[in-house]
Amino acid sequence: MKRVAVPLLLICALLAIAVAGYWMKRPAKALAILCADPVAGCTFQHHDSDLTLHFSAQPMPLESFALRIHAPGATRISAAFQMSGMDMGFNRYDLHTAENGGFNANVTLPVCVSGQRNWTLYLDVDGSHYALPFSTR
DSSP states (O other), rough: OHHHHHHHHHHHHHHHHHHHHHHHOOOOOOOEOSSSTTOOOOEEETTTTEEEESSSSBBBBBBBEEEEEOOOTOOOOEEEEBBBOOOOOOOEEOOOEEEEEEEEEEEEEEOOOOOOOEEEEEEEETEEEEEEEEEOO
């Protein structure tokens, strides 16, 4: 009985971990942010406040760039990058508070072996979710 029960319990535990990981990693429903050029910066609404988002450079996979968000009144901001229909692994960044309502983080896009260039930045601003589609070169 032990010979069957132990492997069966192990399989059940691994399956539970996989399901929990998928559930936790899937993005919540997010409001779209329209932004023609994140390097130039863009502004969007969050609870009657204007938030400004800015990339320090044109994003390239595996090259670090600064993500800056001016969000007066916000207390917590995190960011994650995903491609549609692809698992890009866990890549969430917690932005650090800066002066005058700013939040900053140095971020890096994961590498994509398929060569696709269309990404989505998912932002969590104090529990509200936003999605910013953008492309790399």
